Amino acid sequence: MVLMNEATASTARTDVSKPAPPVQRAAPVPAPVRISVAGVSAFYGEKQALFNVSLDVPDNSVTAFIGASGCGKSTLLRCLNRMNDTIPGARVDGRIMMDGTDINGPEIDPVQVRTRIGMVFQKPNPFPMSIYDNVAYGPRTHRLASSRADLDDIVERSLRRAALWEEVKDRLGKPGLGLSGGQQQRLVIARALAVSPTVILMDEPCSALDPIATAHIEALIDDLRNNTCIVIVTHSMAQAARVSQITAFFHMGRLVECGPTDQIFTTPKVEQTQDYITGRFG
Amino acid sequence: MRQLTSASRARYFRRQLTDRIMSGLCLLAAAIGLSLLGLILWMLFSNGIGGLSVAVFTQSMAQPGAGGGLANAIVGSLIQVGLGAMIGAPLGMMVGVYLSEVGKDSLFASIVRFVNDILLSAPSVLIGLFVYQIAVAPFGGFSGIAGAISLALIAMPIVARTTEDILRLVPQAYRDGAIALGSRENEVVRKVVLPAAFGGILTGVLLAVARIAGETAPLLFTSLGNTNWSTDITQPMASLPIAIYRYAGSPYGEWVSLAWTGALLITVGVLLLNILSRFSHAAVAGRTGG
Numbered sequence: 001m002v003l004m005n006e007a008t009a010s011t012a013r014t015d016v017s018k019p020a021p022p023v024q025r026a027a028p029v030p031a032p033v034r035i036s037v038a039g040v041s042a043f044y045g046e047k048q049a050l051f052n053v054s055l056d057v058p059d060n061s062v063t064a065f066i067g068a069s070g071c072g073k074s075t076l077l078r079c080l081n082r083m084n085d086t087i088p089g090a091r092v093d094g095r096i097m098m099d100g101t102d103i104n105g106p107e108i109d110p111v112q113v114r115t116r117i118g119m120v121f122q123k124p125n126p127f128p129m130s131i132y133d134n135v136a137y138g139p140r141t142h143r144l145a146s147s148r149a150d151l152d153d154i155v156e157r158s159l160r161r162a163a164l165w166e167e168v169k170d171r172l173g174k175p176g177l178g179l180s181g182g183q184q185q186r187l188v189i190a191r192a193l194a195v196s197p198t199v200i201l202m203d204e205p206c207s208a209l210d211p212i213a214t215a216h217i218e219a220l221i222d223d224l225r226n227n228t229c230i231v232i233v234t235h236s237m238a239q240a241a242r243v244s245q246i247t248a249f250f251h252m253g254r255l256v257e258c259g260p261t262d263q264i265f266t267t268p269k270v271e272q273t274q275d276y277i278t279g280r281f282g
Numbered sequence: 283m284r285q286l287t288s289a290s291r292a293r294y295f296r297r298q299l300t301d302r303i304m305s306g307l308c309l310l311a312a313a314i315g316l317s318l319l320g321l322i323l324w325m326l327f328s329n330g331i332g333g334l335s336v337a338v339f340t341q342s343m344a345q346p347g348a349g350g351g352l353a354n355a356i357v358g359s360l361i362q363v364g365l366g367a368m369i370g371a372p373l374g375m376m377v378g379v380y381l382s383e384v385g386k387d388s389l390f391a392s393i394v395r396f397v398n399d400i401l402l403s404a405p406s407v408l409i410g411l412f413v414y415q416i417a418v419a420p421f422g423g424f425s426g427i428a429g430a431i432s433l434a435l436i437a438m439p440i441v442a443r444t445t446e447d448i449l450r451l452v453p454q455a456y457r458d459g460a461i462a463l464g465s466r467e468n469e470v471v472r473k474v475v476l477p478a479a480f481g482g483i484l485t486g487v488l489l490a491v492a493r494i495a496g497e498t499a500p501l502l503f504t505s506l507g508n509t510n511w512s513t514d515i516t517q518p519m520a521s522l523p524i525a526i527y528r529y530a531g532s533p534y535g536e537w538v539s540l541a542w543t544g545a546l547l548i549t550v551g552v553l554l555l556n557i558l559s560r561f562s563h564a565a566v567a568g569r570t571g572g
Contacts, residue, residue: 086461115464125455128478137473138463188459195463 034059034199034229035080040094042075042084049075052094053255055248057199062221062230064244064261066237067276071250073233077201080231081117082110098199115142118192118200123208124184126176126191131168134176134187135159138195154194162190163220182213189220200224202232206239218243237277241265249273323549330546333539338547342511343525346534352544354511355525359548361513362426362505362521363495366433370494371487374438378445378483383471395446401439409435410500418504426512426519429505436497437490444486448479481562488559492552498523522548 035057042050050072057063065073075084082103084090096103103113126134135155138144145151155172159165164186168179176187185205192200202221206214221230221243234240240247241261248258249268257264257273268274337351344350377398385391413432418424452475460470476483501507507524508517522544529541 081462083458083462086458111464111466114462117462119462121455121458121462123455125453125459127456127459127474137460141463141465141469141473191459191463 032059033057034098035231036095036097037076037080038095038097040076040079040092040096042072042079042093043089043091044075044087045089049253050079051253053250054094055255055258057229057231058246059229060225060227061245062225062232062243063246063248064240065231065233065248065250066235066240067250067256069235070252072253073248073250074203076250077203077231077233080199080201081114081119083114083119085110115195116198118189118195118197120185120189120192120200120202120205122204124181124188126179126184126187128175128177130173131159131176131179131187132172135190135194137191142195144195158190158194159187161193161224162186163216163223164190180213182209182216185209185213185217186220189217189224193224197228199229199231202230204233204235207235214239237265249276251276326542326546326549329539330542330544333536333543334546338540338543343509343520343540346532346537349536350540352522352525352540352547354508355520355522355544356547357511357513358426358505358508358520359495359522361515362429362433362501362519363491365427365430365515366437366494367487367491368434369430370434370437371441371490373434374441374443374490375445375483375487377438377442378449379471379476381442381446382449383467383475398439398442401435402443405499406432406436406497407499407502410503413500414503424504424506424518426505426515426517429501429519429521430515432500432504433494433497436500437487437494440490440493441483441486444489445479445483448482448486449475451482452478484562485559488555488562492555492559495552495555496523496548498527502527 033056037056038054040050040053041048053072053076065077067073078084079092079096080098080103084092092104098113098116101108127137129137132155135158136145136151139151139154145154156165156169159168164183167183168174168187176184179187185208189200189205206217209217218239221232224230225245232240232243244261246258247261247264249256249264249270249272251272257268257270259269264273265277268277335351337349338353339351339356340353341349341351342354343352377394381391381395381398385394410432413428413435417428417431421428456474456478457470460474465473501521501524505521505524506518507528508520510520512519526541526544526548529537529544532538532541
């Protein structure tokens with residue numbers, strides 16, 4: 001398994017030759033802060049899932065949340081676009097600022113927040129409609145296209161950015177569910193890109209994919225960070241090392257350590273991080 | 283393989299025997315059910331096919347000895363069942379959407395669900411009496427529209443129940459995907475959940491239509507029946523079930539024969555609806571790949 005991951009890592013790098021390998025690139029906070037999380041605690045009913053978490057997510061980079069199952073990394077991700085609002089009994093304390101506004105503020109409509117933040121889930125979830133309609137869903141909902149030609153253009157651009165266009169351009173009318181798992185995941189990435197989000201959240205986007213499809217998605221992530229901010233939750237530490245510039249390590253609902261990925265993986269400041277990364281637990 | 287002891291061997295044969303007996307009983311039960319259905323169909327065809335003629339579809343009911351057909355009853359049934367479905371199906375769908383997507387496990391939704399289940403099993407004669415009280419007595423007369431309302435009340439809980447059941451089968455991942463794209467609740471339901479469940483809901487509606495097409499009791503107190511040609515929904519209206527009810531109990535041979543023919547027509551219609559519902563489900567499932 002580890003060998004397999006090494007193999008996909010090298011494929012991912014050769015696929016995207018332009019930017020330097022992400023691991024070497026990370027300087028301390030390379031870009032302006034896009035999302036600032038300050039003192040966030042999250043609850044599901046009585047159960048507290050996050051304890052006083054604070055971290056900054058920089059723009060034009062990939063931030064990875066790692067940690068064992070149930071450590072709160074997905075909870076924090078779902079706080080960032082207020083998806084937790086849909087779960088009965090879920091509650092968030094603390095402040096999450098995005099581009100200077102508190103996304104939990106009383107005057108903020110969660111629908112507006114989600115329009116600016118795309119999300120990709122663990123299992124590919126294309127809607128049961130055609131490839132075209134899947135990508136056109138967001139632009140249609142938010143009336144982003146002024147004409148049919150305009151919509152066609154958005155769909156093509158989004159599919160190209162998701163590196164799926166060449167594979168599907170002759171069957172845009174076919175069901176999205178007819179694609180392979182990796183293609184479906186790129187389709188939902190294209191669907192998210194179609195509304196030009198400034199942030200893309202990915203919740204273990206490769207956990208249901210084979211190594212080749214994983215390499216495709218990772219190459220795509222590296223490409224997308226040039227003009228978006230990406231936050232990815234992953235179980236695979238190799239993946240975090242390959243795709244991210246910033247890594248945040250969570251344990252039992254608390255943020256243990258957050259910093260440049262190469263530093264977290266080579267010289268972590270906290271022993272617990274070291275133990276997790278070297279596979280002593282988790 | 284290990285040598286079986288005599289005790290375990292006896293147990294083995296006993297289990298094998300029990301298995302065979304149970305399988306045989308299941309097969310028997312299935313055979314009884316199927317042969318009863320087969321007998322009904324055979325009886326309908328053998329008795330009803332003889333009375334089938336062009337006149338059945340072109341002439342209204344007439345006095346004994348004057349020929350006549352079932353045209354007014356067929357058209358009356360189509361009008362009342364059609365109107366009933368047009369009123370009952372959308373209402374039922376809205377109830378189903380409410381239960382599955384909005385109310386979910388809230389107290390009010392639980393009450394609605396419970397009441398809907400009661401309505402689902404309420405005797406249809408009771409529904410006829412209820413509609414008599416609200417739509418016949420106050421307006422001073424039996425009418426086709428009252429018949430349609432009573433049929434709608436029978437269709438509504440069926441459609442509500444199937445709609446809720448089908449919507450609950452739609453994966454949560456579709457809803458999450460739509461919400462994450464910034465859809466509002468009504469957009470999630472209208473644009474993603476309902477289209478995904480369309481085939482199943484259509485099947486539910488067709489089955490409800492099949493069910494109300496054969497209802498007799500609620501029509502007795504509402505549209506009453508009419509031996510003349512009438513498409514005026516404010517007047518008493520004929521229907522196939524009531525025509526069968528009246529004719530089958532009559533002493534006239536040709537009326538009894540027409541009753542059989544009417545029964546055959548309803549049964550074939552219901553059968554076609556059932557087949558259609560299977561196709562609609564399969565066709566939509568195939569189109570969406572789900």
